[in-house]
Amino acid sequence: MNTLVVCSHCEKINRVPLDKAASVQPICAGCKSKLPLHDGVQDVSDTGLAKLIRTADQPVVVDFWAEWCGPCKAFAPTFTATAKALGGQFIFAKLNTEQFPSASQAHQIRSIPTLIVFKNGVELDRQSGAMPQAMFMQYLARWKA
Numbered sequence: 001m002n003t004l005v006v007c008s009h010c011e012k013i014n015r016v017p018l019d020k021a022a023s024v025q026p027i028c029a030g031c032k033s034k035l036p037l038h039d040g041v042q043d044v045s046d047t048g049l050a051k052l053i054r055t056a057d058q059p060v061v062v063d064f065w066a067e068w069c070g071p072c073k074a075f076a077p078t079f080t081a082t083a084k085a086l087g088g089q090f091i092f093a094k095l096n097t098e099q100f101p102s103a104s105q106a107h108q109i110r111s112i113p114t115l116i117v118f119k120n121g122v123e124l125d126r127q128s129g130a131m132p133q134a135m136f137m138q139y140l141a142r143w144k145a
């Protein structure tokens with residue numbers, strides 16, 4: 001199973017095997033920087049996210065979050081566990097709304113955490129607020145490729 005990861009340094013899109021990435025930190029084929037992928041979840045920038053959702057051949061699930069947001073931090077382990085379960089079917093990304101306010105403006109994020117599912121560059125759906133893993137898995141099942 002592969003996932004696509006945008007390099008945070010040169011913004012090249014890398015195809016990364018998830019099983020290998022679990023033991024070895026993947027590096028960018030373009031600039032050799034470490035790719036921002038942790039436990040099957042990647043950190044994206046505003047421009048990186050735009051590129052990822054345009055390019056991805058799978059649905060992209062994005063968690064818009066911030067460091068100061070308690071519910072976001074509480075939801076993080078659920079997001080990671082779900083990425084482990086469904087990696088290869090969805091691309092899991094997190095966007096820090098404090099670091100990249102232009103992305104939260106572009107996607108009209110009014111509260112966090114907000115989860116958005118993108119497919120072929122368009123938003124399919126969004127959910128505001130955290131949810132338990134079983135509910136999150138059920139929710140995502142509707143948007144499977």
Ligand SMILES: [Zn+2]
Pocket residue numbers: 007008009010011012028029030031032033
């Ligand atoms: Zn790179």
